[in-house]
Amino acid sequence: MAVLGEFARTRLAGDRLHRARRRDARTADPARGLAAGMDDACRRDAALDRTIAGLGLGALARPQRHPEFGRHRAAVELFGRATARGRSDLPETARAPLRRAVRAAGRRARAGGVGTRARRTLTMRLVLATERTRFDAGAERLAIELARRAQASLHVVYPLVANPEYQIVAPERVAAEEAAARAALEELARQASAAGITVSIHVREGEEPWREIADEARERQADLLVVRRIGKRGVVARLVVGEMVSQVAANSAVPVLMVADSPLWSRRVLVAIERHARAAAVAPVAVTLAALAHAPLAVCADESDAAIVAESARRQGVACERLADAGALDAAFAPRVQQAGADLLVLGLTPAQSAHGRLSRAIEELIGAVPCPTALVRG
Incomplete structure (x- = not known):
């Protein structure tokens, strides 16, 4: 009706x-x-x-x-x-x-505009979560490049574990840790400044680092949260993804981009949407990421979800084609990413895939099996 x-x-x-x-x-x-x-x-x-x-x-x-x-x-x-x-x-x-x-x-x-307004300008509010380890370097470089492409400023959050007893017994150690964190972030700010990017530094203390990261992204009303993917490499996917990163992705109110050590995508962006995921939430994220890199889109989803992504892509002038249904999103899907020639994977997740405070094992195994960055959009 x-x-x-x-x-x-x-x-x-x-x-x-x-x-x-x-x-x-x-x-x-x-x-x-x-x-x-x-x-x-x-x-x-x-x-x-x-x-x-x-x-x-x-x-x-x-x-x-x-x-x-x-x-x-x-x-x-x-x-x-x-x-x-x-x-x-x-x-x-x-x-x-x-x-x-x-x-x-x-x-x-x-051309896709409405009325007298021109095509929508691509803008993004970006938040980067880092602890300035060697595992964070790839996410830092890619976040700076995204900010440069989007002509946006970059908010950087550094989580510190807060221990009330430790703060009482050794407050000078706590102050020293915070000073060291700010010094490390100042070096990152200088790198971003060399690329013409303005950086805002935020050191947050809390008992759960993942919560501080998710809260910072929510308070900044971010369009994208960039995090590292690899914690400590191991044979189990959960060790590859990292426990804190998995908790961030499962609890974040904004889309999360996981990066290991990859350059900005340029060949193809592959979008995979499971049934019962919200294609309307996935489409603008995938299209914007593709448009910033001038890359085409390929969609693995049913016809109705693929049509939503295709319409959003058309409005931004991004080439888009439907490949097939996504099927189950697990490690068996990883070869399809390589077959599609994609160097960015965008996943539309159902509530069940981010339940219990962390990503499901199947999603973590898929993320660990693909070499390219992975963006996660919760439905």
Whole structure:
């Protein structure tokens, strides 16, 4: 019923456009008023697209839209054709600027914008979690490069384990540890400054380091939290991922990017979405990461979820193709990452895969089995 309601409202946009045309014919600048009416139709059509995507109907519902009222044709057909054939009741002096306004708005609509606004600028609020160990070096380098690509500042959080008894018995040792942490972060800030990045340093103390990291990302309203992937290498995936990192990823309210020691992706971004994961939450993260690196997208998901990602990619001008269903996300999925030629993996997780305060064993084994960075988006 919601879709039918949106269809009805979209079809009524034509009547509103005709009324605007007659009303604005009596104004001093009719082209501006008619372009505004066209923009209103564009907005309504974009809202319809979002409703269809949100209901999981994907591209199956869009061809049913009336051809005269789609974003790609509505105003150009209603106004451009009428004025071109000389049937407009506007004065001759107003027809040329009207045609220009309609064509310009049509180009904006076809390019993925809505109304008079240009395509959305890619911006990200980035938080990097580090303890300045050799395992953190790859995450630090990639976070700086992401901030440079996004022309964004970088917030860096350094977690310290707080022990109330230790603070009472040896407060000077606690102060020395905090001073050492800040000195290490100052060196990182100098590296970022050399790349033109502004860094904000945050040293947080708490009994659970993962909680301090997750809280910092939430308080900064981050779009992405960058962390290391490897703690201590071992034959068990949990040792490769690291306990603290697994807890951060399972409890973070923002997407988490795990990095071992890899450069910025450039070949392909592979998106894998399990059933019952929220594709609408995964799509903007995957598309933004692909757009920042000028890399194409490949999607492993069912048709409805893949359609949501494809629509988001289209709006940002990112190439996207669907490969197949994701199936089970575990170590057996790792060869498909290599077969796709991907150097970034984006996973859409279900609540069950991040339950009990840490990632599931299957997800940790998958992360440990792929050499590329992995972004995790919880549903």
